[in-house]
Amino acid sequence: MGALSNLRVIDLTQVLAGPYCTMLLADMGADVVKIERPGGDLIRSNPPFVESDEEAYGGYFQSVNRGKRSLELDFNDPDDREDFLSLVEEADVVVENYRSGTMEKYDLGYETLKERNPELIYSSIRGFGDPRTGETHRQGQPSFDLIAQALGGVMEITGQEEGPPTKVGPGIGDLFTATLNCIGILAAVNYRHCTGKGQYVDTAMYDAMLSMTERAVYQHSYTGEAPSRRGNSHPTLFPYDAFETRDGHAVIAAFGTNHWNEVCEAMGREDLAAEYPEAADRLEHREELREEIAAWAADLETADLVETLEGRVPVAPVQSTDEIFEDPHVRDREMLVPVEQPGADETVEIAGSPIKMTETPPEPGGRAPLLDEHRGELLEDDEPERTDAETAADD
Known part of the structure; x- marks a missing residue:
């Protein structure tokens, strides 16, 4: 049993920020149902592949969608919308990362879903947040990791002193936002446990990057000067x-x-x-x-x-990825996890969970799903079989 085995999460997210958030929940035991648009998540077809692009999906999709169940729905179809609403009625959490207003176009916004499930926790990850939690002129604009790093001050303080602004290698605009959103969801789950009330959880990429550059904020406030790039050094600590070195x-x-x-x-x-x-x-x-x-x-x-x-x-x-793979610490901490790669007849390794717990250790729940792989068990066979004893009790 995982720490979140009692939660069902309806995952409407795609690409990186949303899927990473719901992956964290899945690793901790939540039943994450990934609702995919016709054709599936946009990054299913992104490389790399083990052998060829004939594989079901590439490493990008595999890395952040492990342990989830997939259902393909078209919200332009009334029957598919009703199937979605039937799932929402039994869900604990809905997570989406569309532009503000997208769900409302299908009459599937928070207010509609809350009518079907008053205890629902509805969570969104957007570039600039949702008007429900603070309206701004930027909402509705598209955003990606690079945009968030640029606006949030990360690029201005990253890179060599005489060099240009530089993005951080990993997609922190997505990943840090996703992690904060996961924390918000778990806080909302606890609040619901105490009060019986659901709520809206909103995390913006721009806000998250501003939070991450907290050092620059207080430096500017205290000194009146805008911090800039210092290479690998620290503004207030030395060495x-x-x-x-000779070799690195x-x-x-x-x-x-x-x-x-x-x-x-x-x-x-x-x-x-x-x-x-x-x-x-x-x-x-x-x-x-x-x-x-x-x-x-x-x-x-x-x-x-x-x-x-x-x-x-x-x-x-300063280790290369080759050296990370060879580091016994990484293996001892189970930070490289083997999973099946459909279409390649072999396993690949993805990053494990950094959250370690003694009673309910998070575990990546196997490979990422094939598109619409779990339609039968989610819709057609969702009703569990009743035993003779249960039938007799009803009689």
């Missing part, structure tokens, strides 16, 4: 940076005085520890001190640098 890069986070002393000892430069004993001193002279550490690091291979400081100072190699 806290990446350093090039390593990161050192030694801003505490005890850690600074350890770095200086490893470098054979105890004089620097004595000359710059306070954090404020090191921050003021960060450029020349960084050059000293960089010169030392450049003469070492990454493994040697890490071995020299490990256990004394927060240090790590």
Whole structure:
């Protein structure tokens, strides 16, 4: 039994933000029913594939739709809308990530669904939020991860100091928003448990990115200056940076005085520890001190640098994905999960759940579904078979 095995979630989401949110719920045991438009989620056909694009779906879809059930519905069809409403009546949560107003076009907005199920928790993920929780001129505009990172300040503070604004590699505009939305859903579930009342949960990508750049917000408020790019360094801590080695890069986070002393000892430069004993001193002279550490690091291979400081100072190699796959920590923590790849006759690996629990450990529930794979069990065979004893009791 998973921690959320008592929840049924109707998932109307597609691409990344919404599916990641509902994947988190599915990993924790929720029964997630993915309602797909005719032809399915837009990213079913996105690469990569193991062998060819004849496979049922690619890695993008597989990664964030594991453990769900699929049902294909056309909301332009009155019968399909009624099938959807019948599912809503028995659901705990509905999640969608359409533009604001899309569900209302089909008369399937929150107010309509709430009439069919007063305890329903309705959740939306949009670029700019929903008018129900705060109306703005941006609502209705399309948004993707890149848009959210640009507007929310992430790109302005990411990249090299003299370089252009740079997006963060992973789609954090989607993924962080999805995680916050999942938290909102679980909070609403708890509130309903206490009061019997459902509610609307709304998370905007722009809002989420602004929340993520909280450091820039308070810096601007306190200093009156707009923070910009600093490469891999930190605006108020030193040393806290990446350093090039003979064969790669390593990161050192030694801003505490005890850690600074350890770095200086490893470098054979105890004089620097004595000359710059306070954090404020090191921050003021960060450029020349960084050059000293960089010169030392450049003469070492990454493994040697890490071995020299490990256990004394927060240090790590900058790992490639190949190295992540080889890291025993990743296997010991079950952070790579094998799943079937339909059409390829082999398994692939996707990222596991980072949420660990002792009584109800989240588990990715197998591969992502084929399009409309679960129509029979969701619609035609939704009524459980009654036993002779139950029939006799009714009589």
